[in-house]
Amino acid sequence: MARLxxxxxxxxxxxxxxxTAKELFLRDGYSVTxxxxxxxxxxxxxxxxxxNFRNKDELCLAVLDRIHDEQAAMMxxxxxxxxxMDGLLAAFQSWAERSIGDEAWTALEVEFATNARHDPHVRHxxxxxxxxxxxxxxxxxxxxAEQFSLELPMSPQDLATALLSLGIGLGVQRAIxxxxxVNVLPDxxxxxxxxxxx
Numbered sequence: 001m002a003r004l005x006x007x008x009x010x011x012x013x014x015x016x017x018x019x020t021a022k023e024l025f026l027r028d029g030y031s032v033t034x035x036x037x038x039x040x041x042x043x044x045x046x047x048x049x050x051x052n053f054r055n056k057d058e059l060c061l062a063v064l065d066r067i068h069d070e071q072a073a074m075m076x077x078x079x080x081x082x083x084x085m086d087g088l089l090a091a092f093q094s095w096a097e098r099s100i101g102d103e104a105w106t107a108l109e110v111e112f113a114t115n116a117r118h119d120p121h122v123r124h125x126x127x128x129x130x131x132x133x134x135x136x137x138x139x140x141x142x143x144x145a146e147q148f149s150l151e152l153p154m155s156p157q158d159l160a161t162a163l164l165s166l167g168i169g170l171g172v173q174r175a176i177x178x179x180x181x182v183n184v185l186p187d188x189x190x191x192x193x194x195x196x197x198x
Contacts (some may be wrong), residue, residue: 014052014062016042022063026104030060030111045174057122060112061129068133071099085148085193089186096182100167101174110172134160150193159192 021041024033035056039046053059075095082091098107116122137160145152152159173193174180 013044013048017044017049017052017059018062018066021059021164022066025060025063025108030056030115035059040158057112057116057119059107060108061122061125064112064129067105068129072136074099085144088144089189092188092189095184096167096185100171100182100185101178101180102171103175106171106175109168130164134164137163144193148193153192163189 017038021033021038024038024041033056035049038047038059042048049059053062075092078091078095079088081108082088116126134157138156141152141156141159141163142149147155154162162186166188170180170182170185171186174182
């Protein structure tokens with residue numbers, strides 16, 4: 001077997017550290033999980049963590065990026081092959097039932113955002129990621145509005161902000177009380193999805 005290059009070895013180490021940190025942050029929480037614990041569980045020294053991440057906040061941002069990428073891929077997979085507006089909303093609801101309100105993921109997002117409130121750099125990083133998600137939603141809203149000849153009640157960007165805010169709030173509520181139905185989110189989308197008047 002060929003020996004890994006330095007870059008390949010570092011990428012592999014980084015991947016293992018992110019995977020281990022994700023498991024520990026989701027299981028135990030952000031605050032109580034130390035970099036030493038992540039390094040030990042991944043089979044590396046603390047120095048290996050610092051050669052890949054400046055601090056625990058940067059590692060957690062990488063973990064959240066991983067979770068967001070995984071969720072985006074799951075949603076895209078759910079929507080693939082869905083036909084018509086009703087089919088898309090049913091597929092979206094199926095993804096939402098599995099994801100919105102996941103207790104560990106929601107707790108990590110809230111805990112990290114709360115801890116970051118006094119750190120301008122981390123707040124900026126979170127705001128940048130939040131804007132990217134809103135932009136993605138706005139792009140989907142625009143595309144589906146054109147595809148299905150829908151008249152939007154507000155700008156795609158404002159609608160994206162409203163939907164993301166509703167999704168985050170619903171996630172927190174469902175993490176506390178999983179019996180809260182997720183269908184409120186697709187139902188609100190249905191209210192926004194009015195055919196264009198001719």
